[in-house]
Amino acid sequence: MNSRLLKEWTQLNKNGNKYYLCPIEENDMTHWQSEFEGPNNSPYRGHKFTLYLDIPSNYPMSPPKVRFKPYSMPHVNVDWKTGAVCLDILESMWSPIFNLQYVVESCLRLLTEPNGESPLNLELGILLRVSDHTGYNGLINYYLNHPHNSLSSK
Amino acid sequence: MEGYAYEYSHDSSMDSITFSDTEYPRNSYENKNPKERGISKDKLIKNTIVDHVLTQESEFDIDDNLLYSDDEYDEDYDDPYMNSSFIEPISTIKERKGLSKGSVPNLKYECLTTQNIFENMLAKVHHLQPIFNIPPEDILILLQHYDWNEERLLEVWTDRMDDLLIEIGINPSSGNISSSINGNGQMRSISDIIENKNSYCNNQTETNKDENEEYQIPNTRTRDISFKNNFFCTICCEEKSTETFSLECNHEYCISCYRHYIEDKLYTGNIINCMGCTLALKNDDIDKIMGHPSSTKLMLSSIKSFVSKHNRNYKWCPFADCNCIIHLKDTSSLPEYSRLHYSPFVKCINLHKFCFTCGFEIHAPADCIITNEWVKKARVESENLNWVLSHTKECPKCSVNIEKDGGCNHMVCSSCKYEFCWICEGDWAPHGNSFYQCTLYKNDDNNNNNNNSTNTNSITDVNKSLKKYTFYYKMFNEHEVSAKLDWKLGQNVGNKVKELQEKLGISWIEGQFLTDSIRMLNEGRTALKWSFAVAFYSDASHNLTKIFIDNQSLLSKAVEDLSELLQIKDPEIIMKRKTDFYNKTGYVENRTFALMECGRDLLCKGICKAN
Numbered sequence: 140m141n142s143r144l145l146k147e148w149t150q151l152n153k154n155g156n157k158y159y160l161c162p163i164e165e166n167d168m169t170h171w172q173s174e175f176e177g178p179n180n181s182p183y184r185g186h187k188f189t190l191y192l193d194i195p196s197n198y199p200m201s202p203p204k205v206r207f208k209p210y211s212m213p214h215v216n217v218d219w220k221t222g223a224v225c226l227d228i229l230e231s232m233w234s235p236i237f238n239l240q241y242v243v244e245s246c247l248r249l250l251t252e253p254n255g256e257s258p259l260n261l262e263l264g265i266l267l268r269v270s271d272h273t274g275y276n277g278l279i280n281y282y283l284n285h286p287h288n289s290l291s292s293k
Numbered sequence: 294m295e296g297y298a299y300e301y302s303h304d305s306s307m308d309s310i311t312f313s314d315t316e317y318p319r320n321s322y323e324n325k326n327p328k329e330r331g332i333s334k335d336k337l338i339k340n341t342i343v344d345h346v347l348t349q350e351s352e353f354d355i356d357d358n359l360l361y362s363d364d365e366y367d368e369d370y371d372d373p374y375m376n377s378s379f380i381e382p383i384s385t386i387k388e389r390k391g392l393s394k395g396s397v398p399n400l401k402y403e404c405l406t407t408q409n410i411f412e413n414m415l416a417k418v419h420h421l422q423p424i425f426n427i428p429p430e431d432i433l434i435l436l437q438h439y440d441w442n443e444e445r446l447l448e449v450w451t452d453r454m455d456d457l458l459i460e461i462g463i464n465p466s467s468g469n470i471s472s473s474i475n476g477n478g479q480m481r482s483i484s485d486i487i488e489n490k491n492s493y494c495n496n497q498t499e500t501n502k503d504e505n506e507e508y509q510i511p512n513t514r515t516r517d518i519s520f521k522n523n524f525f526c527t528i529c530c531e532e533k534s535t536e537t538f539s540l541e542c543n544h545e546y547c548i549s550c551y552r553h554y555i556e557d558k559l560y561t562g563n564i565i566n567c568m569g570c571t572l573a574l575k576n577d578d579i580d581k582i583m584g585h586p587s588s589t590k591l592m593l594s595s596i597k598s599f600v601s602k603h604n605r606n607y608k609w610c611p612f613a614d615c616n617c618i619i620h621l622k623d624t625s626s627l628p629e630y631s632r633l634h635y636s637p638f639v640k641c642i643n644l645h646k647f648c649f650t651c652g653f654e655i656h657a658p659a660d661c662i663i664t665n666e667w668v669k670k671a672r673v674e675s676e677n678l679n680w681v682l683s684h685t686k687e688c689p690k691c692s693v694n695i696e697k698d699g700g701c702n703h704m705v706c707s708s709c710k711y712e713f714c715w716i717c718e719g720d721w722a723p724h725g726n727s728f729y730q731c732t733l734y735k736n737d738d739n740n741n742n743n744n745n746s747t748n749t750n751s752i753t754d755v756n757k758s759l760k761k762y763t764f765y766y767k768m769f770n771e772h773e774v775s776a777k778l779d780w781k782l783g784q785n786v787g788n789k790v791k792e793l794q795e796k797l798g799i800s801w802i803e804g805q806f807l808t809d810s811i812r813m814l815n816e817g818r819t820a821l822k823w824s825f826a827v828a829f830y831s832d833a834s835h836n837l838t839k840i841f842i843d844n845q846s847l848l849s850k851a852v853e854d855l856s857e858l859l860q861i862k863d864p865e866i867i868m869k870r871k872t873d874f875y876n877k878t879g880y881v882e883n884r885t886f887a888l889m890e891c892g893r894d895l896l897c898k899g900i901c902k903a904n
Contacts, residue, residue: 146530199528200553235528235554236544236569 182279202233213282215253402621462573544569562594610641617641634660634896658892659823666903667826765829772822783811817852817881831901848884
């Protein structure tokens with residue numbers, strides 16, 4: 140299945156790699172990372188984020204394991220401490236047709252469309268559920284400006 | 294016997310699952326004899342054995358009518374078999390006469406195999422077929438999607454039939470059941486995906502309508518395997534001449550990618566979709582791709598997830614290698630059972646008995662709470678017990694267990710007065726006057742002495758409770774070991790009965806007193822075993838506890854007597870002592886019952902309670 144990853148890599152280089160999606164080390168195709176800025180229409184605007192993608196050996200039959208850099212992403216569906224992402228297409232809804240770029244795009248879309256149904260970050264989840272947008276955005280801002288603060292949902 | 298050998302294993306328990314797409318005779322299985330339905334001699338034999346046992350045991354009433362009385366319908370009654378007409382209850386066993394005397398209602402349950410459940414599911418499919426008027430395979434997928442909940446499916450069906458078929462992936466789109474194709478679909482590469490991602494990836498999770506319109510180019514080919522030269526597969530990104538598969542949506546992938554994909558999904562029990570869209574693969578397609586009837590695995594995992602989703606009414610038999618499922622129709626009496634400290638014991642077709650509430654083996658006189666505590670404690674204490682075993686030693690002469698509570702290695706056995714060295718377990722005499730230290734391990738022991746002196750108090754406390762537990766655990770364990778031996782004995786009983794038949798011309802029925810005896814012995818043993826858990830948690834100073842312990846020793850004696858009797862090998866002596874067998878078996882039965890009632894009394898009065 141390695142040819143699939145190589146193919147994805149060449150396609151990325153050919154078509155312009157706007158999310159800086161690449162293998163962390165040149166000769167190791169099992170660990171990738173991506174860097175992107177927070178979308179303009181979200182509280183993450185103006186901040187840079189790093190996403191790590193670990194590719195399982197049976198990719199693309201199994202989805203990659205995706206996490207943000209720990210203590211960097213205050214998001215309802217992201218674990219603050221570990222950076223783990225809760226996203227349906229990375230679990231039950233995964234299809235081998237999805238590629239790494241699509242995974243990154245999905246994570247990016249998650250930033251503008253948080254899903255309050257399955258919160259990993261409980262504090263933000265509660266604020267989202269009661270529709271306290273000021274509090275929600277405020278807390279995200281606080282997190283973003285104190286990136287290594289251990290303040291977190293327990 | 295040729296054909297399928299029906300096995301009680303998860304993997305091969307089902308065949309004849311698939312329907313062909315074009316013809317689906319409504320009676321495809323109803324007309325078949327059991328052999329063709331994949332139930333072989335094995336199972337028939339097992340059934341007859343059960344029948345025999347049931348007819349032999351007068352206290353087991355079989356009442357088919359009870360199973361199907363509709364007035365027991367309650368709101369949690371989530372039963373997929375309501376309309377199945379051909380299901381026969383395999384066994385409906387009432388609680389033992391003695392134990393059902395109280396105010397506890399009898400349990401009505403049936404024992405099913407995965408095969409039974411699957412047949413029931415098929416029955417449902419056939420029940421719905423005239424209403425839906427679509428191939429049974431499609432109904433199977435619909436039912437799978439709705440967790441076999443017929444009513445919910447019917448509700449949605451009447452509401453929005455066409456949308457549902459598209460949503461679940463049975464039809465590509467409403468006006469487009471006939472096939473569609475795109476000429477270059479097979480050559481779609483990653484770059485295409487990226488370029489078309491709005492129409493491609495994004496829409497995948499929603500509906501595939503747009504997609505079908507986009508790629509709609511007339512073609513005659515439908516879902517099938519075909520061979521392609523220089524086919525580029527978008528999953529593995531390899532170009533090769535290979536077999537490919539595609540559904541009506543024409544998302545075409547190489548067969549090896551499809552196989553990998555399906556293999557992973559077979560164990561989830563969910564519907565398997567096309568990798569590119571929401572169109573569902575039917576069992577037929579799965580078998581075609583995999584090259585062998587793999588859809589049985591999918592059905593089996595579907596059944597498994599069905600059982601675990603309905604675990605209030607359905608329980609797997611907990612015994613190893615037993616794949617029976619007990620289906621309790623009416624769970625409303627279960628709280629009454631626990632209130633009165635009874636346990637809802639059920640028996641599967643392989644005669645395994647277990648508690649429906651906690652899934653543990655039959656554990657009377659203990660109730661589920663005591664059982665749970667005891668098992669948990671056993672798990673924790675087994676480590677402590679190891680400590681005991683490594684810190685106590687047997688007297689080299691008389692084998693009494695000795696615990697060293699002081700620092701001195703000069704041991705005098707309190708039982709046989711033998712003097713020996715704790716370290717080397719040798720006779721003390723050669724150690725002479727060497728300051729009561731075995732020279733070999735002098736330093737090591739000095740350390741031990743220091744530790745001992747600082748912790749003496751806490752250690753004695755721990756030891757006290759440990760001692761108590763160890764005693765009861767040993768008794769419990771002893772009976773468990775004996776029960777296992779008895780079980781082996783039971784395996785041979787069949788041969789013994791045969792011997793009686795052959796050598797002495799005794800009828801099979803007449804020889805059944807042996808089977809009865811071994812069954813009672815097992816029951817007595819199990820009760821005895823669990824009674825030690827009850828005794829451990831009981832207030833030892835209470836009078837009732839003393840009565841309980843008396844009962845224990847009476848049953849213990851009765852069980853040992855019966856066990857001894859069952860060791861007799863000579864058929865003639867067995868027949869001569871037939872009345873002994875009857876008497877001792879009856880006595881064990883009475884004593885077991887007495888012990889169980891006494892234990893329940895302890896529980897009801899709160900004399901026995903988990904900490």
